[in-house]
Amino acid sequence: MYTAPVDDIVFTLKHVAGLSDALANAALGDLDEDVVDAILHEAGRFATDQVAPLADIGDRQGARLVDGKVSTPDGWADLYRRWADAGWNSLTAPEEFGGQNLPHMLNVAALEMWNSGSMAFALAPTLTMGAVEALVAHGSNDLKRAYLPKLVSGEWTGTMNLTEPHAGSDLGALKARAERKADGTYRIFGQKIFITWGEHDAADNIIHLVLARLPDAPAGTRGISLFLVPKFLLDDNGRPDGRNDVFCHSLEHKLGIHGSPTCTMIFGDGKFGEEKGALGWLVGEENKGLACMFTMMNNARLAVGMQGVAICEAATQKAIAYAKERTQGKAPGWQGSGMSPIIEHPDIARTLLTMKALTQGSRAISFSCAHAIDMAHAAENDVDRNHWQERAALLTPIAKSFSTDAGVDVASLGIQVHGGMGFIEETGAARYLRDARIAPIYEGTNGIQAIDLVMRKLPLSGGAQVRGFIQELKEIAARLAASNRDDLGNTATYLETSLNDLETVTDWLQERIKSGETDIALAGATPYQRLFGLALTGAYLAKGALASVDDGKGAHRASLCRFAAENLLAETAALKDRVMSGAASLAAARAVLG
Secondary structure, eight states, X not given: OOOOOHHHHXXXXXXXXXXXXXXXXXXXXXXXXXXXXXXXXXXXHHIIIIIGGGHHHHHHHOOEEETTEEEOSTTHHHHHHHHHHTTGGGSSSOGGGTOOOOOHHHHHHHHHHHHHHOXXXXXXXXXXXXXHHHHHHHOOHHHHHHHHHHHHHTSEEEEEEOOBTTBSXXXXXXXXXXXXXXXXXXXXXXXXXXXXXXXXXXXSEEEEEEEEBOTTOOSGGGGOEEEEEESEEEOTTSOEEEEOSEEEEEEOOOSSOTTSOEEEXXXXXXXXXXXXXXXXXXXXXXXXXXXXXXXXXXXXXXXXXXXXXXXXXXXXXXXXXXXXXXXXXXXXTOOSSSSOBGGGSHHHXXXXXXXXXXXXXXXXXXXXXXXXXXXXXXXXXHHHHHHHHHHHHHHHHHHHHHHHHHHHHHHHHHHHHHXXXXXXXXXXXXXXXXXXXXXXXXXXXXXXXXXXXXXIITTGGGGHHHHHHHXXXXXXXXXXXXXXXXXXXXXXXXXXXXXXXXXXXXXXHHHHHHTXXXXXXXXXXXXXXXXXXXXXXXXXXXXXXXXXXOSSOHHHHHHHHHHHHHHXXXXXXXXXXXXXXXHHHHHHHGGGGO
């Protein structure tokens, strides 16, 4: 059973991501470490004691659509209400609408624990938080007053309606349409697919944010508008009243996240209401809906990265527990009677340490991204604000992609540790892999993240942002080398080499972009993204190993840092070669695909 690793989370937030420095500099208001500790320990208790025990029943039962109504797995609706009543949905929301205005760092730390407990369950509040962000940034005052207090409290949930059968990553192809009405409202018509928690029984109302096109809109993404479409329309007192013309047509039968209802939503079919068309209200300006939606999507990408971290942690815990109990053969040096626990075998130990290193690296990258978001919000001048906004923008695709790829890899390794029993559903190891597999696809596939990283993020401030960041990482490597610690072995050498690989290939890609060789740059985008993630893993594990914290775990952090450096970082050399030399062979081999 999953147990929230609160101490590891708190350490990473404070001493790797930068929370302690932010608190010491009063960048986060009157928040202090005692409050941080209390919030995260309580979140850990809730995730461990209440969310995790219902994960398996959610996987087995799944969401069910009967007679037009969606039922969540047994106990989930009550669990969600207890979770919302405890205030967890409101951590980062503005106080004006009932939120607690806490840093994003705390929210993503809590998101890790909710997702480790049950990723399918945690998807509901993840989408609601995104809807809150979009409305805060772009909603009219009337919409904010009517909808934000209930969304912030979690009494109502939110969704994001983008995808259509013919329009996945290319939103410019969407066909959902909106018609203007004389009273300033709009009628929405169309079909949306893969809508997470689009219909359920856990909240009193569901607020859909829907992308649609007006009749006179320009073609492509420049002609997309964003609309708020509630499941229930509100009466004069702001309470849910009559049904809007929107309903769930069907639920998808998925590889994983079975407890999360993934819906096909129909808008404007005439099933409800006196007039055909789902009643909607414009969010932001006409034809500028994609920019509004990206407010929701960018932070959602970090939240999806936390899903990868969460799966890593839960799968690693399960694999370690099994490896300590399962006995097979006799490991070298085993002195006990009978067979040794498989954790004593070198290959199993290597596998488990790889899992732990990827988990901790992904956690540190994602928390550091959240730290940059918080610093941008707290900045007191434009220069600092721009720096931290760019840092968050640079880290977001890496946090999303590296962490979710790690989630898949770590969950797969967890099954391998279990052997044949890992392939049997009753052990629970397979659920993590099935759940993890959607995360590299969510919110822009990891290939799209790589395109974003190379084409949009490397050129920030003329390339100065990424170059400055690499220098900061090199300073960590220099401190590591200067420490001369025997317990860190050859870590400094491996880390310095990996950061040199990162710097070399970053400069090379920037030259390709400047010279217009886009095809060559894009051919290496995905291996570059992984190279960046591995180099960050090495640097952040080193930063943690160098931290002077008397918590009794310093030796373990140093050992994991050394293991990662000497067993994982050598891959950056191969990735560098793939980025810089792989484009020609890719172009030559295209004909093989027919």
